[in-house]
Amino acid sequence: MSELPRWQRCLDATLGAPKPGQYRARPEDFLVDEQLDFTPEAHGEHLWLRLEKRNQTTLDVVRSLSRICGVTPRDIGYSGMKDRIAVTRQWLSVHLPGRDAPGELDASLEALGIKVLEKARHPRKLKRGVHRTNGFILRLTGEAVQAEDFERRWQALCEHGVPxxxxxxxxxxxxxxxxxxxxxxxxxxxxxxxxxxxxxxxxxxxxxxxxxxxxxxxxxxxxxxxxxxxxxxxxxxxxxxxxxxxxxxxxxxxxxxxxxxxxxxxxxxxxxxxxxxxxxxxxxxxxxxxxxxxxxxxxxxxxxxxxxxRLTQPQLRWEPEGVLLSFALPRGSFATAVIGELIDHPDMA
Missing domain, CATH: 3.30.2340.10 (TruD, insertion domain)
Structure with missing residues (x-):
């Protein structure tokens, strides 16, 4: 199986195939914010860090934390894997029993393009799949966005859901x-x-x-x-x-x-x-x-x-060069599934 099949879209039957468009022209056009439904307890053996990364995978960040903190990758927890070509925010945990984080942790991460947004201690390691939702802010451009049926496509997804x-x-x-x-x-x-x-x-x-x-x-x-x-x-x-x-x-x-x-x-x-x-x-x-x-x-x-x-808290805002969409999805769901209904792009073929 050398190529993936072209899977069915939900809007083609009523609105036809979408026109060509672009997304993620730069990392800032694809923002992801992972949301937990609880907060760290402010004590414990694990240091939890809410980090913002750009042009890096979650595993890239794991390797950086492992090296800076002197722990193995197994000592680092995360809930979800986030895209590389994007600006993403998520929590990771580092097992540091009986010791503080390195004093240069924030600066070392900053030098690698990773910002520390929050820190807190917690008794347990962050486990896979415990976050509740991911919030997205996406910028789309191109012919598809200028088409007269674009808002109808967006509204149909908001009202009826997305594959x-x-x-x-x-x-x-x-x-x-x-x-x-x-x-x-x-x-x-x-x-x-x-x-x-x-x-x-x-x-x-x-x-x-x-x-x-x-x-x-x-x-x-x-x-x-x-x-x-x-x-x-x-x-x-x-x-x-x-x-x-x-x-x-x-x-x-x-x-x-x-x-x-x-x-x-x-x-x-x-x-x-x-x-x-x-x-x-x-x-x-x-x-x-x-x-x-x-x-x-x-x-x-x-x-x-x-x-x-289901798209939660969906919003659309027009910009001179395109459109800005924001919404939240359940963990494990992909924003690219939404994008694929709105624009035709080689990634979605």
Missing amino acids: NYFGPQRFGSEGRNLQRAQALLARGWRKRDDRQGMMLSTARSFLFNELLSARLADGTWNRPIAGDTLMLEGTQSVFTIDATDGNLLARAEALDVHPTGVLWGVGSGGAEAQSKAAAHEAQLPRRHPALCEGLEKSGVKSARRALRM
């Missing part, structure tokens, strides 16, 4: 991460070959996007069907339905519940495809048997992800 695709950055340039994942799963996944689990995540993300695209194609990505597992808006709580009714359809229309898709792993596809939802998921091992089998052999457990995401 919760994993973004192109998950798959690497020209899909190279997916190629690496395929090769690793084919010979048998081992932890030592994939310390961060990124190859497993890449394979699961690809299969999820395939499923979501299929449900976009038949118009069921945003409304429940028989056998669906639904997720409550704003939580990870899920429940499975045997059939739909007027109440469930109304809740889905109000963005209160969302259909989910499988993140493939042990326990996926165990039931016979007797419902519409199961029939969709049963297509994955038929179309991509090596990926599904490799994931099951790796031992990663099956999970669920919402097929749709």
Whole structure:
């Protein structure tokens, strides 16, 4: 599989394909602010730092903190991985039991283009996936922004939600991460070959996007069907339905519940495809048997992800050179999935 497929967009059926546009022309055009729903307790063995970085990955920052503080990367915690070509703010933690941070910490980080915004002690390491949302401020330019239907596209996404695709950055340039994942799963996944689990995540993300695209194609990505597992808006709580009714359809229309898709792993596809939802998921091992089998052999457990995401606090502001959009998304959702509905860009192909 040398190239990623062109997955379905939700607005093409009503508004047609978007026109060409640009985003992230410079890091300042893509601002990300990670939001926790708790604050550090001001005591403990771990120093928590809220940092602002530019043109660096989260793992770049981890390596810098490891060197400056004299700890191993395993002693550093973070909740989410943030984009490189962006200005991003997020918390990281450093395990410093019984000692203070180096006196030159702030200056050393500043010299590397990393600003310390806040510091606090906490008893525990910052764990993956504990932040609640990411706030975004994005600048878009180009023909798509000047088109008369741009605001209608934006309003449709605000009112009806956005397909919760994993973004192109998950798959690497020209899909190279997916190629690496395929090769690793084919010979048998081992932890030592994939310390961060990124190859497993890449394979699961690809299969999820395939499923979501299929449900976009038949118009069921945003409304429940028989056998669906639904997720409550704003939580990870899920429940499975045997059939739909007027109440469930109304809740889905109000963005209160969302259909989910499988993140493939042990326990996926165990039931016979007797419902519409199961029939969709049963297509994955038929179309991509090596990926599904490799994931099951790796031992990663099956999970669920919402097929749709809701934009919270959405705002649009016109500028002389383009448009500034701001909104928040649940953790694990990608702003590039929003951008891909608004502009045509090589990254989104």
